[in-house]
Amino acid sequence: MTKQSTLTRRHYLAASGAGVLALGLGPTRVVAAPETIKQGYQTNIWGMPTYYLMKSGYLEKHNLAVEEFAVPSGNLTMQQMVARQVDLGTYAGQSFIIGSAKGGLIAIALIEHVGKTARITTRKDLNITKVEELRGLKIANQTGSSVGNVFVDTIMPQHGLKKGDYQEVRMDVNNMVAALAAKTVDAMVNVEPYNVIAVADGIGSDLVDFSAVDPMPVFMAATPEFVQQRPDTVIAYLKAWLDAAQDFKNNPKKVADVTTALSRVEVHPGFPGDLKPYMQEQAEILLKDKKIDAVPDWTKALRPDFMERARSGA
Numbered sequence: 001m002t003k004q005s006t007l008t009r010r011h012y013l014a015a016s017g018a019g020v021l022a023l024g025l026g027p028t029r030v031v032a033a034p035e036t037i038k039q040g041y042q043t044n045i046w047g048m049p050t051y052y053l054m055k056s057g058y059l060e061k062h063n064l065a066v067e068e069f070a071v072p073s074g075n076l077t078m079q080q081m082v083a084r085q086v087d088l089g090t091y092a093g094q095s096f097i098i099g100s101a102k103g104g105l106i107a108i109a110l111i112e113h114v115g116k117t118a119r120i121t122t123r124k125d126l127n128i129t130k131v132e133e134l135r136g137l138k139i140a141n142q143t144g145s146s147v148g149n150v151f152v153d154t155i156m157p158q159h160g161l162k163k164g165d166y167q168e169v170r171m172d173v174n175n176m177v178a179a180l181a182a183k184t185v186d187a188m189v190n191v192e193p194y195n196v197i198a199v200a201d202g203i204g205s206d207l208v209d210f211s212a213v214d215p216m217p218v219f220m221a222a223t224p225e226f227v228q229q230r231p232d233t234v235i236a237y238l239k240a241w242l243d244a245a246q247d248f249k250n251n252p253k254k255v256a257d258v259t260t261a262l263s264r265v266e267v268h269p270g271f272p273g274d275l276k277p278y279m280q281e282q283a284e285i286l287l288k289d290k291k292i293d294a295v296p297d298w299t300k301a302l303r304p305d306f307m308e309r310a311r312s313g314a
Helices: 003-022 045-056 074-082 093-103 146-158 173-181 194-200 224-229 231-250 252-256 260-264 275-288 305-312
Strands: 035-042 064-071 088-092 106-113 118-123 138-141 167-170 187-191 204-209 217-222 266-270
Touching: 035 045, 035 074, 035 231, 045 064, 045 088, 045 106, 045 231, 064 074, 064 231, 074 088, 074 093, 074 217, 088 093, 088 146, 093 106, 093 146, 093 217, 093 275, 106 224, 106 231, 106 305, 118 146, 118 194, 138 146, 138 173, 146 187, 146 275, 173 187, 173 194, 187 194, 194 204, 217 224, 224 231, 231 252, 231 266, 231 305
Parallel strands: 035 064, 035 088, 138 167, 138 187
Antiparallel strands: 088 217, 106 217, 106 266, 118 187, 118 204
16 A cells, blocks of 8 residues: 555545534444443342342443342342352341351442341231240241341340240241241241231231341442452442432332332441441350351451442542
8 A cells, every 4th residue: 555545545534534523423432331240139128229229220320230149038148249159249237247257248338227127927826915925936037147146146135035945947038928827937037028928918917126126237248359350340339329329218109119118128328437336246246156256357348438439429
């Protein structure tokens, strides 16, 4: 190719580009393909804010896509993350502490408080009105879950009941209503919507919720590799959560279209400054019960800086 033909081609391309701009068409904008994250969530009420986020379109707004990993309860998501099968997932403080101790998991935000949705529900025909009346009865409990830990380690001792004073029946939360109906258990430690279903069907009676004992903050946790290797993705993800939070605050009808039971979940994505004392107290309970070997290093386990950057628009 001669020098003259090269210049001619350059002039042509330049002129063509100018013509396109003059027509208002502009240069072709290359949009990067959405970045996929592996999102774990539980199918009970605690996972519904995350479910709402995934269906809201806000992740796509921030050029993110999700691969969904649904499980019955958050402690299973935590186990998936310890095994590095999932990047992100929500669960209450007790499960997070265990996940942090065993797998170095990191909390990037506090998403919600769910103490009002966790309940002890008894068989309606037993007419139980006090926790003390559970002595000697069969109680369905998903062992290892945050609700299960609070029930065994906090609520029952407060009412003078220790392990052995009742029969703990290990069971997934999604099987408990059927067990209650079949009278193979006398009570269940569960979360919405299962408790609501049992009461509405005339099978169960609400005995007590957990809010007076534990507000039960639910964290969005991430694997350390995800945080270290994809910090910009973490920030984009939290920006999507801040967008979703506006719907929970200003457009409750839109949120209610997902599930009306979400009205009892207090969704406020953020990172309160008073978390450490609560987490320390819960960790010491788990340590005493030999469910963890050591209290996590909170400077590594709790990372408010990502939420701060998401709020600031960084």
